[in-house]
Amino acid sequence: MTLAIQTSALQVRYGDTVALHDIDLDLPGGKIYGLLGRNGAGKTSLLATLAGFRKPSTGTVRVGGQPVFENARVTTRVCLIREDGGVGDTTDNLGDVLSMARMLRPGWDEKYAAELMDRFALPRKKTIGALSRGQRSAFGVVVGLASRADVTMFDEAHLGMDAPTRQLFLDELLRDYVARPRTFVVSTHLIEEQSPVFEQVLILHDGALLVHEELDELRGRGVSVTGPAHVVDDFVFGLTVLGQEQLGPTKRAMVYGTLGEDSLRAARAHGLEIGPVALQDLFIHLTGGVR
Amino acid sequence: MFDDRSPIYRQIAEQIKGDVLRGVLKADEQVMSTNQYAAYYRINPATAAKAFQQLVDEGVIYKRRGVGMFVDAGAQQRLREQRRDRFFADVLAPMIAEARALDIPVADIVARLQQLDDPGDTR
Numbered sequence: 001m002t003l004a005i006q007t008s009a010l011q012v013r014y015g016d017t018v019a020l021h022d023i024d025l026d027l028p029g030g031k032i033y034g035l036l037g038r039n040g041a042g043k044t045s046l047l048a049t050l051a052g053f054r055k056p057s058t059g060t061v062r063v064g065g066q067p068v069f070e071n072a073r074v075t076t077r078v079c080l081i082r083e084d085g086g087v088g089d090t091t092d093n094l095g096d097v098l099s100m101a102r103m104l105r106p107g108w109d110e111k112y113a114a115e116l117m118d119r120f121a122l123p124r125k126k127t128i129g130a131l132s133r134g135q136r137s138a139f140g141v142v143v144g145l146a147s148r149a150d151v152t153m154f155d156e157a158h159l160g161m162d163a164p165t166r167q168l169f170l171d172e173l174l175r176d177y178v179a180r181p182r183t184f185v186v187s188t189h190l191i192e193e194q195s196p197v198f199e200q201v202l203i204l205h206d207g208a209l210l211v212h213e214e215l216d217e218l219r220g221r222g223v224s225v226t227g228p229a230h231v232v233d234d235f236v237f238g239l240t241v242l243g244q245e246q247l248g249p250t251k252r253a254m255v256y257g258t259l260g261e262d263s264l265r266a267a268r269a270h271g272l273e274i275g276p277v278a279l280q281d282l283f284i285h286l287t288g289g290v291r
Numbered sequence: 292m293f294d295d296r297s298p299i300y301r302q303i304a305e306q307i308k309g310d311v312l313r314g315v316l317k318a319d320e321q322v323m324s325t326n327q328y329a330a331y332y333r334i335n336p337a338t339a340a341k342a343f344q345q346l347v348d349e350g351v352i353y354k355r356r357g358v359g360m361f362v363d364a365g366a367q368q369r370l371r372e373q374r375r376d377r378f379f380a381d382v383l384a385p386m387i388a389e390a391r392a393l394d395i396p397v398a399d400i401v402a403r404l405q406q407l408d409d410p411g412d413t414r
Contacts, residue, residue, distance in 0.1 A: 031337070032335060170333050171330070171333065174329060174330055174333065174335075175330060177336075178326045178329065178330070178336055196299060196333060196334040196338070197333060197334065197335050198335060199335045199337045199338070215299070215335065215338065216298035216299055216301075216341070217298075219297065219298050219299065220297065220298045276297050
């Protein structure tokens with residue numbers, strides 16, 4: 001069973017601070033969504049609100065068509081693994097946390113949890129406080145995946161993980177998603193490494209939803225134009241220029257959008273070099289460039 | 292595996308076409324499933340499926356319901372013809388431009404090509 005997520009004019013405020021303003025989201029169930037944004041963009045507030053940990057200040061959040069806040073019928077089917085990997089107290093040992101999850105999570109798969117504990121080489125008898133940062137994140141992934149919740153969200157699940165463990169996380173995520181399609185929302189700063197597993201990408205910026213698009217559409221969305229400065233300036237006039245840099249007489253402009261065949265031909269005829277833009281560069285420039 | 296820029300589904304489709312063209316994937320041979328492909332390359336299954344759909348639309352592969360996807364018998368020949376058409380524009384034109392910039396006479400290029408193409412030449 002897959003559950004869709006919808007928000008309408010969602011606002012979250014902390015005192016005078018607006019963490020999220022007017023977020024309208026329509027996320028059909030059964031896909032893996034990537035949530036990108038700079039530090040403080042509102043990713044954690046959004047995930048906490050979608051999971052029902054936090055009440056919207058105004059607006060609505062629906063999961064599977066139902067309001068989520070203080071609605072146990074929905075919250076038991078939603079699992080958010082927070083950034084601190086915090087799935088228990090520091091004095092709890094891992095085995096006890098797993099037993100607790102078995103009671104609280106209707107979809108819990110004990111056998112799968114045991115397999116994951118082995119694959120991530122996690123010691124059942126240790127306490128959460130005794131784990132390294134990467135192990136704590138890995139344990140969060142075990143609890144998140146073995147919960148088999150209809151909506152599973154990871155807030156920077158990769159924190160502290162070494163490269164092989166991060167790969168294992170992506171492998172397990174894909175493997176379990178293919179075996180049991182459900183809705184995943186994964187927030188990350190590791191854009192180049194993790195974005196290929198996303199079907200759609202959401203970019204939050206200053207509490208607003210800046211982009212919601214298919215990954216491959218977004219990857220095709222940036223164009224770099226390189227050549228003599230004045231020729232580049234003429235060519236990009238009227239286009240959405242996200243950034244530009246100049247090295248001697250040569251200029252490179254980053255344009256947001258796709259160029260038609262005519263524009264491409266014109267560019268080449270003027271001796272301009274046209275190339276794609278990496279998703280990470282696009283993200284940096286869409287969210288205000290390097291400050 | 293994939294570059295971090297152009298759409299992934301296009302890179303997958305190009306790669307499979309390359310394999311068909313070079314005969315790595317043969318006529319009526321089964322290709323990996325979208326899920327196998329997704330797991331192997333750590334990409335979203337929907338992205339892999341989009342690449343395969345494009346290849347079906349272009350007649351490079353065909354679906355057999357419940358079995359999988361296979362290389363179309365005429366695909367290699369068709370791809371060859373398409374690439375031949377593009378060869379002069381895509382490969383030769385940039386080479387001539389580079390040779391001109393380097394002041395290499397066309398006659399030298401022709402002579403070298405003939406040498407390279409002569410199977411009797413053992414150098």
